[in-house]
Amino acid sequence: MQVTAEIRPGEIVTETPVRADASVEFIGRIHTPWASPRECPRKGDLNGPVCRVEIFAPWDQALKSIEKQSHLQILYWMHLARRDLLVQCPRHASVSSGTFALRSPNRPNPIAASFVELVAVEGNMLLVKGLDCVDGTPLIDVKPENCPHATPRSVDP
Numbered sequence: 730m731q732v733t734a735e736i737r738p739g740e741i742v743t744e745t746p747v748r749a750d751a752s753v754e755f756i757g758r759i760h761t762p763w764a765s766p767r768e769c770p771r772k773g774d775l776n777g778p779v780c781r782v783e784i785f786a787p788w789d790q791a792l793k794s795i796e797k798q799s800h801l802q803i804l805y806w807m808h809l810a811r812r813d814l815l816v817q818c819p820r821h822a823s824v825s826s827g828t829f830a831l832r833s834p835n836r837p838n839p840i841a842a843s844f845v846e847l848v849a850v851e852g853n854m855l856l857v858k859g860l861d862c863v864d865g866t867p868l869i870d871v872k873p874e875n876c877p878h879a880t881p882r883s884v885d886p
Contacts, residue, residue, distance in 0.1 A: 731849055739825035740850035741816040747835075753846040757868035760806055766809055768836065772827075773843045782855040783869060788829040789853035792871075796850045800874035801857065806867040846872060 736742060760781040763769045770777065782803060784792060788878070795801070814835045818825040828836055833846035 737818040738812060739816065739818040739826075739847075741825075742813045743779065745813050750753040753806065753869055754873075755785075755806065755867040755869065757784040758784060758804070759783070759860060759862055759864070759866040759868055761862060761864045761866070763863050765851050767781060769863060770861045773845065773861040774857045777858055778859070779848055779856050779858055780860045782857055782860075782871065784853045784855070784868070784871070786853070792853070792855070793851065795847070795855070795871070795873070798847055798873045799846050800875055801847050801855070802872040803843050803845055803860065804869040804872070805841050805843075805862055806835075806869055807841050807862065808867055809816050809863060810834040810836065810839035812837055840845055840869065 758781060761769075762778055762780070783822055812835070814826045814828055814833075816827055817831055817835060818832055819831065819833065827839050834841065841862065843862075845857040847855060849856040
């Protein structure tokens with residue numbers, strides 16, 4: 730992977746490993762109004778624009794009964810993020826912090842999660858509010874916010 734973003738003062742980078750421990754299959758693509766990371770909101774807003782989550786075949790069959798949900802968790806791969814930063818200096822911060830102490834998209838495994846409102850289902854498309862990623866972001870998974878089949882666990886004092 731070629732990294733083109735600048736290194737800010739106080740940041741530390743590392744070589745990324747060549748090997749992979751696992752693989753992830755992208756099951757769809759996210760369509761938003763934002764063409765670049767700088768245009769994206771810092772956090773998804775349930776009052777934001779309606780975005781489309783496209784589910785590829787054969788995974789579109791897994792959408793059965795999803796319309797019964799009001800809110801979903803969307804997991805996606807921040808494909809434009811750097812993966813080599815150990816220490817980062819956020820744009821509006823005066824001090825640097827370790828990657829794991831930040832909500833930055835720049836991480837060794839750039840996985841993001843957003844809780845969204847499900848507005849509608851149109852075939853293999855989920856129309857949702859609350860996303861904060863660039864147009865064309867690869868989709869990893871879709872989960873209901875609450876599992877309809879889960880039974881409450883008792884908690885021992």
